[in-house]
Amino acid sequence: MTPSNLTIKSTREALNRGDFSPEELIRHYENKIEKENKKLNALLTPFKPVDEQLKLPEGLLRGIPYALKDNILFENSLATAGSKILENYRASFDATVVKKLKTAGAVCLGKTNLDEFAMGTSTENSAFGPTKNPHDISRVPGGSSGGSAAAVAADLCVFALGSDTGGSIRQPAALCGVVGLKPTYGRVSRHGLIAMASSLDQIGPITKNVYDAALVMNVIAGHDEFDATTAKKNVPDYTKSLEKEIKGLKVGIPKEFFRDGLSVEVAERIKSTISILESIGCNIAEVSIPNFEYALAAYYVIVPSEVSANLSRFDGIRYGYSSKSADTLIDTYFESRTEGFGPESKRRIMIGAYALSSGYYDAYYLKAQKVRRLIKNDFDSAFEKVDVIVGPVSPTTAFRIGEKSSDPLALYLEDIYTVPVNLAGLPGISIPCGNGENSGLPVGFQLIGKAFDEETLLRTAYQLEQNLK
Structure with a gap:
């Protein structure tokens, strides 16, 4: 049997029947990515899972190939967040969601493209070129998780993870014709997610159907000691109640x-x-x-404010891109950030720094939080x-x-x-x-x-x- 447009459920059934082995499935997707990713630019860093990774634990997602948005850390692999400033940065640890997926037996096929630091709605803001919509390659896939949505829609993986700060899972899922779930803030750990706006960011699944989204949530949801914003609430089996009718809802x-x-x-x-x-x-x-009409205005004050704080760590000194033309310490700060950040990141950093500045905090940031x-x-x-x-x-x-x-x-x-x-x-x-x-x-x-x-x-x-x- 040749794997084709598999869901998690159908993949598990086919693996259990012995239609193909996990190794054969991974090779199938590796070949497909090699052939089709050039035209879509959905994956920035395709992986070649080594034999060690294919010694899979007997978990809920054993042998299921997935793709990971490139602002979520996977140990020893590149984590660019779609930005030149992090083009050579390698993660020193796994994000909590990645640890959970590894424990469940899922196999990562690579890191997907995104708008720089997840700022955008079209995946055109990536320093590594735009991703294209598999339904029409002259069109955008949505953003910022456009690479993940395009990879799932083009069947370059069985499912993917994205992050959603203001629609970045749901909007590309909509534009690519797949399912995208943004969980409640605090339901899924953000540990190992490169922060954009910490009070809004949330990791979630992009899948081919709702059942698969529920299945992935069973694995990634739950409290995490490394993320104080995660809720200490029991995680139900999300697949159990799917068949219950909704008459009267x-x-x-x-x-x-x-x-x-x-x-x-x-x-x-x-x-x-x-x-x-x-x-x-x-x-x-x-x-x-x-207050729906004020939501967008409030969001575009709060997000840039948090962006300006979170992105201040990328200074050309500690890690990430460092300008070669700088002569002094101050020049290193200025030139590394000028050369390393793209236009949308710069725009939001400047707006945020202004909104948080003395004399304007009450007028903008505080008012936005009240809205x-x-x-x-x-x-x-x-x-x-x-x-x-x-x-x-x-x-x-x-x-x-x-x-x-x-x-x-x-x-x-x-x-x-x-x-x-x-x-x-x-x-x-x-x-x-x-x-x-x-x-x-x-x-x-x-x-x-x-x-x-x-x-x-x-x-x-x-x-x-x-x-x-």
Whole structure:
């Protein structure tokens, strides 16, 4: 049997039957990456798993090949975060999620491309060139986890991990027609994730179906002594309740989601998917997120502020790129950062430093944090009436490479439906709901759950996915 577009479940079944061995499966994907990655640029650093790595433990993901976003550390391998400033940096330890995947028997095929330090919505901001959408290589795959989403969509791996700060798992999953889950903030350890905005960053899976997302969550979720923000909560078996029917489930539709800016073809797909939820017995109700319109503005004050602090460590001295033309210590700082960071990183560092500066902190950063609290309150109020909230992931389908690169604000607007979820720390998932009528490209449907209720979120997404087939 030749492996083709395998899910985790079908891979495990095929391995158990002896259709192929783990070694044969890995070689199949290595050959596929060698042939197809050149045109997609989905993986920056393909691995050649050595025999030692193929002595696999008997875990939940034994022999399953996956790809890893290049801002998540894998011991002794490059971890560039898509930036020139880290182009030669090698990780000295494994991220907690990587340790857990190794224990479960999963095999890493390589590190995937991303917008520099995960700042972007198109994977065009990478210092190593843009990733291309497997559905149309003239278009973006979304971002910042565009490499991971493209790798899964092109079947260069069985699943991948990404990170989501304002939509960076869900939006590329939507544009590439795969499933992307952003867990509740604190559900999955961030230890070993190169920080962008620490109060918002979250690692999650990108998979070919909802069942696989639940399976990966079983492995990576849970408290970690190395990450004080992880919650000391029991991790359920997320696959157990997937088959339970969702008849009678209360589904909220925020009225603010269907205003100007949402493309007609996306709106049509979202509305027809909502009608499927209604047909399988869900109770649909309108809800309101009154401060939705301020979410993007608040996010783009908070994130640059945290970026300016987190990226201050890249100084050309301790590790990473160091300018060869600098004569003095001060010149080393200035020139290493000038040469090492790309335009979007510089933009956010400058905005953040300004927002945190004396005399402006109250006017910008503090005010943005107050808006964040109001948005969290809005979701809390909505969830008093409903079990899940649904809507679009992105206002459009995948746009052409270069189409919006000269307009940062247009790119920021791609996150308008995903950012509020991060600000509130809630779990969200994108599942494919068909293709746009005009573009013929994938449209993602977003489901948002209560904090730490990934179980209901995944069950709803799974039941909907079965009815979309």
